[in-house]
Amino acid sequence: MAENMKGRLEGKVCIITGAAQGMGEATARLFASHGAKVALGDVNTEKLEAVAKDIGGDAFYHKLDVSDDENWKIFSGAVRDKFGTIDVLVNNAGLVHFTPIEMLDPNDFNRILGVNTLGPILGTKHVTPIMKAAGKGSIINISSVDGLRGANGLTCYTASKWALRGITKCHAFELGTSGIRVNSVHPGGVDTPMGNSAGRPKEEVNQVFKRLPLGRIGDPTEIAQASLFLASDEASYITGAEIAVDGGWTAGTFLTMLPGSPEGLMP
Numbered sequence: 001m002a003e004n005m006k007g008r009l010e011g012k013v014c015i016i017t018g019a020a021q022g023m024g025e026a027t028a029r030l031f032a033s034h035g036a037k038v039a040l041g042d043v044n045t046e047k048l049e050a051v052a053k054d055i056g057g058d059a060f061y062h063k064l065d066v067s068d069d070e071n072w073k074i075f076s077g078a079v080r081d082k083f084g085t086i087d088v089l090v091n092n093a094g095l096v097h098f099t100p101i102e103m104l105d106p107n108d109f110n111r112i113l114g115v116n117t118l119g120p121i122l123g124t125k126h127v128t129p130i131m132k133a134a135g136k137g138s139i140i141n142i143s144s145v146d147g148l149r150g151a152n153g154l155t156c157y158t159a160s161k162w163a164l165r166g167i168t169k170c171h172a173f174e175l176g177t178s179g180i181r182v183n184s185v186h187p188g189g190v191d192t193p194m195g196n197s198a199g200r201p202k203e204e205v206n207q208v209f210k211r212l213p214l215g216r217i218g219d220p221t222e223i224a225q226a227s228l229f230l231a232s233d234e235a236s237y238i239t240g241a242e243i244a245v246d247g248g249w250t251a252g253t254f255l256t257m258l259p260g261s262p263e264g265l266m267p
Ligand SMILES: NC(=O)c1ccc[n+]([C@@H]2O[C@H](COP(=O)([O-])OP(=O)(O)OC[C@H]3O[C@@H](n4cnc5c(N)ncnc54)[C@H](O)[C@@H]3O)[C@@H](O)[C@H]2O)c1
Pocket: 017, 018, 019, 020, 021, 022, 023, 024, 041, 042, 043, 044, 064, 065, 066, 067, 091, 092, 093, 094, 095, 096, 115, 142, 143, 144, 145, 186, 187, 188, 189, 190, 191, 192, 193, 194, 195, 196
């Protein structure tokens, strides 16, 4: 990245949840490289500590189970005590879950909604008084393409991500006049422990995504770039919006029999 592009979050205090690996880690690293003071939360404290230490500077980390109100109270208080304020919250921590509908266990539904939906709600609850006092803030909810459309086997996850998309718009209305912007990001397939759990080589994984307009899986930093924009003052008039960062996955359907396809019948 060109040197003149650095510093887009200079001095901003940014919380990133689920920062021990994957997209959260990539977001933390990108934000720190743009001058942010990052505060990282995750249930995996061992990995979290390693990431924070590697980022260095004044990177802060603390155990956080996003589904727990008391955890959020302690975490947000610790961040405020350390840095004096909170400018940005990236609600990134999440769990995926697959099940045929006949096998659905209500406990799984509650667990997935607890992390993916209640987690961001509680995070927003606890940073709001601090952001209101500062008169500004940016909250970024990491939803999914599964918050924009449906997919087989994904009842719990889809419910959690559609709900998060809707809640984003509620909070945009509720907090806008306090100077707090709230937006959602909708990643497609991303090369993280969640998106590529077997750690298969990119060329192999890309086969799954070959019908997408961009024909490949995304890199976690490519999603973090969208969050960087929404966190920065460049997005000062954007709230209640949803940004798909999905290689075009939700743009439509690739029709193999039409022009533009190698298998197409027409010249
Ligand atoms: N990878 C993808 O293909 C993809 C696609 C669309 C959306 N997403 C979403 O992006 C976000 C990040 O996904 P990822 O691919 O980096 O996943 P990941 O599994 O690689 O990382 C998720 C992180 O969240 C943490 N976490 C889980 N439960 C937690 C809790 N209760 N409290 C705090 N931390 C918790 C995990 O320990 C882990 O470090 C998630 O919300 C996910 O649903 C991912």
